[in-house]
Amino acid sequence: MRLVVGVSGASGAPYARRLLDFLAEHGEAHGVTCDLVFTETGRQVWAQEIGGAPRYPWKIWHPRDFTAPFASGSSRYDAMVVIPCSAGALARIAHGISVDLLGRAADVMLKERRPLLLVLRETPLSLVHARALTQAIEAGAIVMPASPSFYSGPRTLEQLVDTVVARALDRLGLPNELMQRWTGLAPRAPEPVEDP
Numbered sequence: 001m002r003l004v005v006g007v008s009g010a011s012g013a014p015y016a017r018r019l020l021d022f023l024a025e026h027g028e029a030h031g032v033t034c035d036l037v038f039t040e041t042g043r044q045v046w047a048q049e050i051g052g053a054p055r056y057p058w059k060i061w062h063p064r065d066f067t068a069p070f071a072s073g074s075s076r077y078d079a080m081v082v083i084p085c086s087a088g089a090l091a092r093i094a095h096g097i098s099v100d101l102l103g104r105a106a107d108v109m110l111k112e113r114r115p116l117l118l119v120l121r122e123t124p125l126s127l128v129h130a131r132a133l134t135q136a137i138e139a140g141a142i143v144m145p146a147s148p149s150f151y152s153g154p155r156t157l158e159q160l161v162d163t164v165v166a167r168a169l170d171r172l173g174l175p176n177e178l179m180q181r182w183t184g185l186a187p188r189a190p191e192p193v194e195d196p
């Protein structure tokens, strides 16, 4: 699988880091190769939330370098995930405004009918966001809000982050056990019998 990972300037760099760390460790075993693109603000928020600059074994493309292979549908990349996805990136993607490489790559995924996952992080949502979401979904994007869950009993920040990243990996079809999966309610202990 040839995967594009886009990182935009929403809060949530730890989600990107966890996904990229997972892919760096396990991707090769599943035949995954990655190309990365950070928006300018994506790098700033990474520095703010994680510190330093991202370091991975794959090429990190300049946000305006449209010579990247995945800027063309003919290069046949398999999927793209934008994690985290800012409201601004969502709006640009929803309206095909390909002024940066992340937007162009997403545009290509939509036109080639390939999976495009948007891990949106914004709250509250305005009508502008809601309409952009609708448009993106209608165009084929899979919107996965960065909305952590608690039913698996996360105890640490990392485990909470994993509840979001695991679902993105699921949608990419990549086996993972990042979170405990829901298997139904545990049987309830019988009520204690009171002495007469």
Ligand SMILES: Cc1cc2nc3c(=O)[nH]c(=O)nc-3n(C[C@H](O)[C@H](O)[C@H](O)COP(=O)(O)O)c2cc1C
Pocket: 007, 008, 009, 010, 011, 012, 039, 040, 041, 042, 044, 045, 048, 085, 086, 087, 088, 089, 121, 122, 123
């Ligand atoms: C620390 C920080 C946190 C931010 N968090 C969010 C956020 O959660 N969601 C969002 O849509 N924008 C957020 N923004 C604003 C975006 O970075 C801003 O709209 C920017 O233009 C997005 O650019 P991009 O889409 O090219 O990455 C944040 C900015 C900063 C500096």
